Amino acid sequence: MTIVSASKLVVQNLRKSFHSQRSVGPIQVFDDISFEVHPSEFISLVGPSGCGKTTFLRILDGLIPRDGGTILLDGAAVIKPGPDKGFVFQDSSLLLWRTVIDNVILGLELQGVSKREARLKAEQYIALVGLRGFEQHYPHELSGGMQQRVNLARALIVDPQILLMDEPFASLDAQTREIMQAELLKMWRQTQKTVIFVTHQIEEAIYLSDRVVVFSARPAKIREIVNVNLARPRALAIKRSREFLDLADRVWSLIEDEVLKSMGREKEEGIL
Amino acid sequence: MITAVKKAPLLRLSWRSPQASGALSVLAGIALWQLVYDGLARTGYLQVYAIDHFFVSPWQVVESFAELYRSGELVRNCYFSFLEFLYGFLLSVVVGVPVGFLMATQEKLNNFLDPWVSCIYATPRVALAPIVVVWFGLGIFPTSLVVFLGAVFPILLNTYTGIKSVRRNLIDVVRAFGGSRRQIFLKVMIPDATPAIIAGMRLGVGRAVIGVVVGELFGAEAGLGSMVYLYSQRFQPGPVFVGIVILVVFGILTFVAVEKLQRWLSPWYAYQLQRKVQGMEME
Numbered sequence: 001m002t003i004v005s006a007s008k009l010v011v012q013n014l015r016k017s018f019h020s021q022r023s024v025g026p027i028q029v030f031d032d033i034s035f036e037v038h039p040s041e042f043i044s045l046v047g048p049s050g051c052g053k054t055t056f057l058r059i060l061d062g063l064i065p066r067d068g069g070t071i072l073l074d075g076a077a078v079i080k081p082g083p084d085k086g087f088v089f090q091d092s093s094l095l096l097w098r099t100v101i102d103n104v105i106l107g108l109e110l111q112g113v114s115k116r117e118a119r120l121k122a123e124q125y126i127a128l129v130g131l132r133g134f135e136q137h138y139p140h141e142l143s144g145g146m147q148q149r150v151n152l153a154r155a156l157i158v159d160p161q162i163l164l165m166d167e168p169f170a171s172l173d174a175q176t177r178e179i180m181q182a183e184l185l186k187m188w189r190q191t192q193k194t195v196i197f198v199t200h201q202i203e204e205a206i207y208l209s210d211r212v213v214v215f216s217a218r219p220a221k222i223r224e225i226v227n228v229n230l231a232r233p234r235a236l237a238i239k240r241s242r243e244f245l246d247l248a249d250r251v252w253s254l255i256e257d258e259v260l261k262s263m264g265r266e267k268e269e270g271i272l
Numbered sequence: 273m274i275t276a277v278k279k280a281p282l283l284r285l286s287w288r289s290p291q292a293s294g295a296l297s298v299l300a301g302i303a304l305w306q307l308v309y310d311g312l313a314r315t316g317y318l319q320v321y322a323i324d325h326f327f328v329s330p331w332q333v334v335e336s337f338a339e340l341y342r343s344g345e346l347v348r349n350c351y352f353s354f355l356e357f358l359y360g361f362l363l364s365v366v367v368g369v370p371v372g373f374l375m376a377t378q379e380k381l382n383n384f385l386d387p388w389v390s391c392i393y394a395t396p397r398v399a400l401a402p403i404v405v406v407w408f409g410l411g412i413f414p415t416s417l418v419v420f421l422g423a424v425f426p427i428l429l430n431t432y433t434g435i436k437s438v439r440r441n442l443i444d445v446v447r448a449f450g451g452s453r454r455q456i457f458l459k460v461m462i463p464d465a466t467p468a469i470i471a472g473m474r475l476g477v478g479r480a481v482i483g484v485v486v487g488e489l490f491g492a493e494a495g496l497g498s499m500v501y502l503y504s505q506r507f508q509p510g511p512v513f514v515g516i517v518i519l520v521v522f523g524i525l526t527f528v529a530v531e532k533l534q535r536w537l538s539p540w541y542a543y544q545l546q547r548k549v550q551g552m553e554m555e
Contacts (some may be wrong), residue, residue, distance in 0.1 A: 061448055082450035089448075093441045096540045097463045106459070107449040138540055159451065 007072075007193045009037040009060075009162060014069035016052070016059060026213035028219035029055055033069070035222060037162075037194055042185075044197045044205035046221075046251065047215030048259040053198045054090070056220070057164050060196065062086050074162055083107055084158030086193075088168045092147045094139040100150050101126065101135040107158035125153040128187060145176040152184070156191060165197045169204070181207055182236055189233065202251045206230075207239055214254045223254055236262060258272075303329050325507035333517065336510030345499070350518065351485050354497040355412050358418025359521075361480045368424045368476070369469060372431025393425045397479075398486055405490045415487030415495065422483035423476035430472025434465030467541040470534045477526040481519060 014033040017026040029052040036044050058064045060071060062081040073077040073085070081087070094103045104125055105118035113121075119184075126132055129149040139147055148168050152240050153165060169177045181204060188195060199205050204211045216223040228247060230238060238244055260272045309329035318324050328336075340346035375382040375389075401418045408414035442460045451459070488497030500515035535542060 063444060063447060080450070081448045085448070089441055089445065091441065093445050093462070095442060095445075095460070097538060106445070108532040110446065110449045110451045110455055110459070140540060142550075 006034040008039040008041070009196075010070070010072040010076065010220045011035055011059045011060070012070040012072075012086060014056075014059065014071070015067045016064075017067060028066050028203055030215075030218075030220035031219070033222055035095055035225065037196065038105050039170065040194055041211070042195045042197065042209045044209040044212045045215060046199060046202055046205045046212060046255065047220060048255060048262045049200060050262065051215045051218055051220045051258070053200075053215060053220075054166055054231045056215075057087075057196065057198050061085050061164050063087070068227055083111060083158040084161045086155030086158060086163045088148075088151050088163065088165040090167045092139065092144070092151075092171075094147055094150055094154075096139050097123045099136050099138055100131060100142070103150055104140070104153045104157055106154055112157070122153070122157060127233065128156070128162045128190065130161060130183065143176075144172050145180055148172065148180060149183075152187070156187075156193070160193070162196065165195060167200065170200070177204070178236055184208065185232075185234065202248050202255070203239060206244060206247050206251065207236075212251055214251060215258075217258040217265065223258065226251055226254075285404070287377055291425075306330050325498050326509055328509045328513055332510050333513045336508075337514045340511055340514060346514070348494050349494050349499045352412060352493065353488070353497065355485050356415040356419055356487065356495065357480055359412065359416040360483060361423050361477065363416070363420045364423035364427050364476055364480070365473065366368060367420075368427030368472070369431050372428040372469075372472075374433055375428075376432045376435035389425070389428065393429075393448050397422045397483065402488070402490045410491050415484060415492055415497075418487030419480045419483035422479035422486075426475035427469070427472040430475070431465065431469050434468025435461060436473075437446075437468070438464045463538070467534065467538045470530060470537065474527060474530045474534070478523065481523045481526070485519065 015031055016029045018029055019026050026180075027059040032058070043179065047053055047054065055064060059066045060078065062078050062085070078085070095106065098106075100121055102115075105113075105115065108118035108121065109115060123135075126135060130150050131146060131149050131153070134146065139150070142150070151168065169180050172180060177270045181265050185208060195208075197205070197208055202212075206228055212226045212228060214223040214226060215221070226247065230241075230243060230247075306329050309327065312318050312323060312327075313329075337346070348387050371385070375385055397418060400421060404417050404421075408417065438461050442464060443456055446456045446460055485497035485500070486494065488495040489501050492498040496515045496519055500512050503509075503511040503515075
């Protein structure tokens with residue numbers, strides 16, 4: 001039976017718990033999460049810290065097994081990681097012994113594409129992320145923002161069906177971060193990829209996304225999905241508009257409850 | 273932004289360069305040695321107390337060197353010692369790297385081997401050398417074995433630590449692309465652990481040179497260690513110092529060679545270290 005759906009990604013009744021040595025029973029990370037993502041949609045996941053956003057993204061990729069539930073990408077079940085999904089990691093996850101271009105071709109190389117052919121293709125993606133001229137540089141010669149550009153090019157070169165981004169700009173300074181956000185939107189328009197973007201910055205989530213999924217505190221559920229009806233393309237100045245600030249307020253008030261709740265629980269568990 | 277990496281010229285011919293200062297320091301030390309000897313020789317104490325049976329001048333060391341070279345004794349001893357070093361050290365690498373890797377990746381094997389590694393590592397090699405000679409007799413093999421026992425552990429343990437500390441997120445990168453275990457091994461684990469493995473080899477060469485001398489002290493057909501021992505028993509310090517100087521120079525050369533290997537195999541690592549050091553200074 002094939003599932004006919006206009007959705008790019010379908011998540012149904014996803015469950016996950018961890019076993020921890022510190023607690024008696026398993027810790028429920030999330031219980032029964034369901035949502036759908038349309039093709040070429042930009043979705044952000046926000047929530048109180050420690051709610052399992054990153055875990056969720058890793059499960060979507062197949063890096064971590066799930067306890068139950070279904071993930072369908074283009075109608076096919078996601079079981080393991082693979083080049084149909086592009087993962088952009090949080091910190092610098094570049095191979096330090098490889099030049100920019102050789103980092104970018106990694107995904108193709110792992111698929112058995114010859115290095116020569118892969119390098120030819122890499123030029124196009126290096127240009128896309130604005131790093132032309134830096135092909136032969138090593139990661140230690142690049143700034144944090146440039147390293148994340150390489151990360152992005154590396155994820156895009158395998159032409160994934162969906163891009164999963166795990167707080168990619170978390171370690172950047174505020175200015176670089178803003179520039180990278182605008183650049184990311186530009187690349188997103190050019191490549192038409194479906195993106196799921198995890199962040200703890202509400203403002204970043206709203207600026208980038210079509211919809212913002214707000215997670216509750218652990219065990220995480222979807223608290224609400226907020227539609228962002230801001231016109232595109234969005235200039236950075238939009239962040240100071242009335243509409244934008246109202247949205248940010250709304251998302252923040254949703255999260256605030258959850259943050260307080262999770263702080264209360266951590267106190268009970270003796271973590272704080 | 274981009275930091276320009278300045279390349280040092282191969283040879284800086286300035287008197288202020290660190291190399292020149294180092295060379296100057298060594299030359300001054302040798303000159304002082306010669307002066308002290310000449311001074312003693314003038315006083316006559318040299319003969320009265322038979323000091324020349326224990327102490328020589330640098331020039332006499334050079335004379336002994338020439339003599340030993342002419343007789344062919346030196347070449348033969350160097351040849352023996354070098355082979356012992358080579359066999360012992362190569363065996364250490366061939367055994368230490370794979371065993372260290374397996375111990376780091378196979379938990380059960382690690383539990384099984386760990387007590388043995390700890391025990392033999394904790395045993396002073398000097399205490400093992402006599403029994404090795406008793407078991408295996410004289411010759412190149414027993415001394416190579418002593419060399420091996422000295423050099424294998426730093427290599428093994430560094431390989432273990434290197435593999436254990438491979439960055440988890442880099443493994444995930446390869447996994448995320450659907451890479452196989454073999455690809456994780458080849459594309460991430462080996463390159464990321466290489467600096468640690470080579471650091472182990474650098475410690476290993478030092479231990480290996482010690483192993484050559486220790487092994488030969490307890491009995492050998494030939495070799496620099498046995499030469500040093502033999503001539504000190506005969507109260508002839510000239511050849512003793514020839515042996516010591518050659519061992520020192522050899523030790524330094526092998527150390528530098530491994531360092532070159534490091535820079536050649538993992539040029540990125542030096543920069544990373546440099547950055548770490550700078551970061552610590554700033555804190």
